[in-house]
Amino acid sequence: MTATTASTASTASSTASAGAPPAASAGGRGSRKNRKGGTSKLGWNVIGLLVFAVVGFPVYWMLNTAFKPAKDAIDPSPQFFPRTFTLDNFRRALEISDFWGPVGRSLIVSLVVVVIGIAVGLLAALAISRFAFRGRKIVIVGILAVQMVPLVAMIIPVFLLLNDLGQYDKLTGLIITYLTFILPFTVWTLRGFIVNIPKELEEAAQVDGCTPTGAFLRVVFPLLAPGMVATSVYGFIQAWNEYLYALMLMSQQNQTATVWLGNFTTKNGTEFAPMMAGSTMMAIPIVVLFLIVQRKMAAGLTAGAVKG
Numbered sequence: 412m413t414a415t416t417a418s419t420a421s422t423a424s425s426t427a428s429a430g431a432p433p434a435a436s437a438g439g440r441g442s443r444k445n446r447k448g449g450t451s452k453l454g455w456n457v458i459g460l461l462v463f464a465v466v467g468f469p470v471y472w473m474l475n476t477a478f479k480p481a482k483d484a485i486d487p488s489p490q491f492f493p494r495t496f497t498l499d500n501f502r503r504a505l506e507i508s509d510f511w512g513p514v515g516r517s518l519i520v521s522l523v524v525v526v527i528g529i530a531v532g533l534l535a536a537l538a539i540s541r542f543a544f545r546g547r548k549i550v551i552v553g554i555l556a557v558q559m560v561p562l563v564a565m566i567i568p569v570f571l572l573l574n575d576l577g578q579y580d581k582l583t584g585l586i587i588t589y590l591t592f593i594l595p596f597t598v599w600t601l602r603g604f605i606v607n608i609p610k611e612l613e614e615a616a617q618v619d620g621c622t623p624t625g626a627f628l629r630v631v632f633p634l635l636a637p638g639m640v641a642t643s644v645y646g647f648i649q650a651w652n653e654y655l656y657a658l659m660l661m662s663q664q665n666q667t668a669t670v671w672l673g674n675f676t677t678k679n680g681t682e683f684a685p686m687m688a689g690s691t692m693m694a695i696p697i698v699v700l701f702l703i704v705q706r707k708m709a710a711g712l713t714a715g716a717v718k719g
Contacts, residue, residue: 501691513668520585525650527594540605612630653667658673
């Protein structure tokens, strides 16, 4: 009996000792996975920092040049950190030519283009995504084809057309021109947002007593708000930064903000420091717009069809 008990104990001991290595190896594999996960995250963080540096450096250099003395802006040995700060470049930028006139015209054109683009684009995107009609695929292909046409290729036809219509050197003509390439993008982008909203939500609202219009306003529209905001911001930036058509279709008396920056290039050379100061002032409306809408975009993205 004693021998049997000893044999059983020795067998259990050997079994326990044999089972120990797999547990240890499992723990080793877990630690190796954790190390690999940490290394992967570190690698992605490094890549993110590099991308941020590449994208953010031009903005930093613009600000750096705007606040340094004009003589330091053309120094053959540039300083990454300015030794002295000055606001003379901003005063010079405002003295070279009228600043508020071009900025006001750019704001008017950009805001009108955004409002018309969103209003018309939303209706067109809703029709394409929710209704089946003859020629629907042709319309979708046409929207894509219009966006593939280079803007440079349309300068002469647009100039001749606006001249015949009496819209040359007028803000209305410039607004119509901007809509030709901002509206197709607006329709295509909003269509993507509408398609991703289940149609069953509208049907459920109609079963509960909503009209089709009421179902759209109460169910679809809140879910579509983030897409509308993002599309509006893109359209505003596109219209605000456009240069080629504003240069070709508007005279110097009616120039926009982007064309106004060309006043810093004269026969005597380019005043880089005042130009960067002007660019900084031009970037302020875009930054303010993004700061205003970013919270609404985040709130809209986290909102759902069902609450509670």
